[in-house]
Amino acid sequence: MAFPQQVRIVEVGPRDGLQNEPGPIIPTEIKVELIDRLAAAGLQHIEAASFVSPKWVPQMGDAAAVMAGIQRRPGVTYSALTPNLKGLEGAIAANTPEVAVFAAASEAFSQKNINCSIAESLERFQPLMEQAQAAGIRVRGYVSTVLGCPYQGEIDPAQVAAVSRALLDMGCYEISLGDTIGKGTPLQAKKMLEAVAREVPMSQLAAHFHDTYGQALANLYAVLEEGLAVIDSSTAGLGGCPYAKGASGNVATEDVLYLLEGLNISTGVDLRAVVKTGHWITRELGRHNGSKVAQAIGPCGSD
Amino acid sequence: MAFPQQVRIVEVGPRDGLQNEPGPIIPTEIKVELIDRLAAAGLQHIEAASFVSPKWVPQMGDAAAVMAGIQRRPGVTYSALTPNLKGLEGAIAANTPEVAVFAAASEAFSQKNINCSIAESLERFQPLMEQAQAAGIRVRGYVSTVLGCPYQGEIDPAQVAAVSRALLDMGCYEISLGDTIGKGTPLQAKKMLEAVAREVPMSQLAAHFHDTYGQALANLYAVLEEGLAVIDSSTAGLGGCPYAKGASGNVATEDVLYLLEGLNISTGVDLRAVVKTGHWITRELGRHNGSKVAQAIGPCGSD
Numbered sequence: 001m002a003f004p005q006q007v008r009i010v011e012v013g014p015r016d017g018l019q020n021e022p023g024p025i026i027p028t029e030i031k032v033e034l035i036d037r038l039a040a041a042g043l044q045h046i047e048a049a050s051f052v053s054p055k056w057v058p059q060m061g062d063a064a065a066v067m068a069g070i071q072r073r074p075g076v077t078y079s080a081l082t083p084n085l086k087g088l089e090g091a092i093a094a095n096t097p098e099v100a101v102f103a104a105a106s107e108a109f110s111q112k113n114i115n116c117s118i119a120e121s122l123e124r125f126q127p128l129m130e131q132a133q134a135a136g137i138r139v140r141g142y143v144s145t146v147l148g149c150p151y152q153g154e155i156d157p158a159q160v161a162a163v164s165r166a167l168l169d170m171g172c173y174e175i176s177l178g179d180t181i182g183k184g185t186p187l188q189a190k191k192m193l194e195a196v197a198r199e200v201p202m203s204q205l206a207a208h209f210h211d212t213y214g215q216a217l218a219n220l221y222a223v224l225e226e227g228l229a230v231i232d233s234s235t236a237g238l239g240g241c242p243y244a245k246g247a248s249g250n251v252a253t254e255d256v257l258y259l260l261e262g263l264n265i266s267t268g269v270d271l272r273a274v275v276k277t278g279h280w281i282t283r284e285l286g287r288h289n290g291s292k293v294a295q296a297i298g299p300c301g302s303d
Numbered sequence: 304m305a306f307p308q309q310v311r312i313v314e315v316g317p318r319d320g321l322q323n324e325p326g327p328i329i330p331t332e333i334k335v336e337l338i339d340r341l342a343a344a345g346l347q348h349i350e351a352a353s354f355v356s357p358k359w360v361p362q363m364g365d366a367a368a369v370m371a372g373i374q375r376r377p378g379v380t381y382s383a384l385t386p387n388l389k390g391l392e393g394a395i396a397a398n399t400p401e402v403a404v405f406a407a408a409s410e411a412f413s414q415k416n417i418n419c420s421i422a423e424s425l426e427r428f429q430p431l432m433e434q435a436q437a438a439g440i441r442v443r444g445y446v447s448t449v450l451g452c453p454y455q456g457e458i459d460p461a462q463v464a465a466v467s468r469a470l471l472d473m474g475c476y477e478i479s480l481g482d483t484i485g486k487g488t489p490l491q492a493k494k495m496l497e498a499v500a501r502e503v504p505m506s507q508l509a510a511h512f513h514d515t516y517g518q519a520l521a522n523l524y525a526v527l528e529e530g531l532a533v534i535d536s537s538t539a540g541l542g543g544c545p546y547a548k549g550a551s552g553n554v555a556t557e558d559v560l561y562l563l564e565g566l567n568i569s570t571g572v573d574l575r576a577v578v579k580t581g582h583w584i585t586r587e588l589g590r591h592n593g594s595k596v597a598q599a600i601g602p603c604g605s606d
Contacts, residue, residue: 182599185565186524214558214595215565217521221489255517262488262518292517296485 004229006266008045009253010176010206011038013281014066015047015081016250017238019057021285028062032069034281038235039073041273043253047100049080051087067094079140083114088128092135099132100176101125102142103167105160106149109180113144122166129171141167142208146177146192147184147219157195165199174204176232179219182212186222193223206230209251210240211290216251217259224263231256236278237290252291254278272297307532309569311348312556313479313509314341316584317369318350318384319553320541322360324588331365335372337584341538342376344576346556350403352383354390370397382443386417391431395438402435403479404428405445406470408463409452412483416447425469432474444470445511449480449495450487450522460498468502477507479535482522485515489525496526509533512554513543514593519554520562527566534559539581540593555594557581575600 014035018026035048048070054061063080070078079098082088091099103121104110110118132139145152146160164175177196179189189209196205207223207230209216220231233253240249257271275291279299282289289295317338321329338351351373357364366383373381382401385391394402406424407413413421435442448455449463467478480499482492492510499508510526510533512519523534536556543552560574578594582602585592592598 185562187566211595212599213561214520214555215562217517218524218562221521221524252517258516259488259518259521263490292514296515 002227003224003263003265004227006229006268007224007260008230009043009256009267009269010045010047010230010232011043011235011253012047012208012232012250013038013234013236013238013253015050015060016232017234017236019050019059020239021059021287023286025058025061026285028065028069030281030284031062031066034235034277035066035070035078036073037277037280038274039071039076041277042267042269043274044075044268045077045079047081048078049094049096051080051082051090051094051096051099064090064094067091067096082128084124085128085131088131088137092131092137096137098138098140100140100142101128101167101172102144103163104144104149105155105163106145106152108151109145109149112151118163122163122170125170133171139172141170141172141175142178143167143175144178144180147179147188148181150181157192160192161196161199164196164205168200168204174206174230175200176206176208176230178208178232179210179216182210182216184209184219185215186218189219190222190226193226193228197226202227203229206232208232210249211237211251212240217255220251220256220259224265235274235291236282236294238281238287249290252278252294254291254293254297258293275299305530306527306566306568307530309532309571310527310563311533312346312559312570312572313348313350313511313533313535314346314538314556315350315511315535315553316341316537316539316541316556318353318363319535320537320539322353322362323542324362324590326589328361328364329588331368331372333584333587334365334369337538337580338369338373338381339376340580340583341577342374342379344580345570345572346577347378347571348380348382350384351381352397352399354383354385354393354397354399354402367393367397370394370399385431387427388431388434391434391440395440399440401441401443403443403445404431404470404475405447406466407447407452408458408466409448409455411454412448412452415454421466425466425473428473436474442475444473444475444478445481446470446478447481447483450482450491451484453484460495463495464499464502467499467508471503471507477509477533478503479509479511479533481511481535482513482519485513485519487512487522488518489521492522493525493529496529496531500529505530506532509535511535513552514540514554515543520558523554523559523562527568538577538594539585539597541584541590552593555581555597557594557596557600561596578602
């Protein structure tokens with residue numbers, strides 16, 4: 001057991017959180033204000049947008065305007081999801097310093113979700129990786145369904161390790177391990193991480209856990225014990241499919257920060273400022289605040 | 304790290320869960336059906352009622368009728384909270400095989416909550432303990448505010464250990480450690496437990512965690528690693544003060560069972576049956592189901 005002394009939070013609320021939000025398109029200025037507030041709260045890595053066809057993800061149709069509108073605080077990395085070369089070109093044109101690509105650990109999920117095999121999806125990223133490298137842009141890799149697949153059920157940790165290694169070998173500087181359906185439990189998370197860490201250095205791994213079954217913080221505690229030091233989370237628990245059963249999205253940044261404070265792990269983030277931001281954005285969107293810490297502390301920031 | 308192979312769940316929903324429920328008094332037959340359903344789901348220890356003045360806790364005013372109405376399934380322990388001698392007499396008259404008493408780990412909480420010091424509260428339990436022993440009734444001890452007090456803030460683990468030891472010495476067979484305000488985090492829970500386990504054998508300790516700050520499952524994971532093997536929980540997360548900020552009650556039995564299944568720890572409880580019961584009772588009460596597992600699995604028991 002060796003907890004990290006510091007953890008880097010990758011705030012994914014503005015992208016993973018908002019991309020599936022139902023209802024009207026969220027105004028660009030709201031997205032920009034959300035990102036600026038999160039940066040002001042001390043978050044140093046914010047996934048701000050997705051350069052993807054607005055036909056598929058209407059909420060992300062203003063990615064370029066969002067990237068143009070935000071403050072660009074020194075020391076903060078603003079990144080964007082780029083599913084293909086066209087997305088990368090949009091991201092480069094919008095002066096995005098970091099992009100992300102994704103692959104599934106489950107063949108069935110890859111086929112259903114992006115209509116090709118895992119190997120084909122990795123192959124398609126090759127020109128994107130090359131162009132990103134030529135442009136001096138860092139690429140983060142997401143691996144989805146690492147603790148279970150809605151179509152295939154259990155996922156072999158060796159398969160997660162293989163896909164993670166492939167993304168690393170292609171040039172990704174960090175691999176984020178996604179429990180897409182939030183079904184994992186701590187020992188499973190630990191075993192999966194141990195398998196991946198044999199292929200990818202622990203310092204290049206991140207946990208991206210959803211809280212659908214309420215296990216996310218327990219799972220994070222288990223992987224922190226293994227020394228993992230990068231956590232993806234979403235302010236107010238934004239995200240998930242609001243139409244689906246459970247409707248639970250990413251683990252809430254506030255709840256993760258509270259856990260880390262209790263473990264004496266520093267993040268550089270002001271929990272109370274994130275709580276206020278989470279109450280503000282959920283009020284703007286007219287949706288439930290998915291952070292228990294935010295609910296306990298309340299919108300005025302005092303419990 | 305030595306996880307227990309088995310965990311005993313103490314289901315506190317019918318008492319700790321329902322006692323603060325706002326609105327009209329819940330009919331006795333609903334309480335009886337809840338308890339019978341939980342027993343049928345495999346829960347072998349159910350806190351069924353509280354023998355307390357209905358002036359103070361109107362929802363528990365029918366404790367005797369509840370104890371008379373339930374099925375008394377063989378192998379299941381049905382217990383009741385008895386804050387004083389009069390309560391114990393009521394419990395004995397209602398043929399209750401086990402009772403529970405409570406003390407605070409915080410002086411300020413003891414004064415505000417029961418209007419006397421911790422030492423005085425323990426002294427007052429002395430005749431109750433003697434009469435229970437004479438009647439062959441087991442007594443469980445609750446210690447509240449073990450990970451923080453709303454009036455006093457932090458609580459010294461040594462103080463929790465001292466109160467736990469006092470209850471053990473008075474004759475309690477098991478001490479349940481309550482994070483009343485749900486503010487604890489895993490390392491804190493672990494340190495508190497280590498301090499208590501120096502005074503009370505681990506096999507006689509239980510964790511009673513609330514999920515107000517979303518940390519309950521992570522805290523349980525941490526104390527399971529220490530070998531703790533008894534967990535109090537509440538179906539559908541019933542409980543807490545529905546008027547208070549956060550409104551979050553006891554950790555949900557469903558979420559605990561899901562965690563334990565993932566750790567290969569057996570409980571003898573049928574998770575799907577508890578999920579159905581939780582959906583049924585929250586429908587009856589017209590309240591939110593606080594279990595994420597129940598929300599993910601849905602009322603038909605299939606996810």
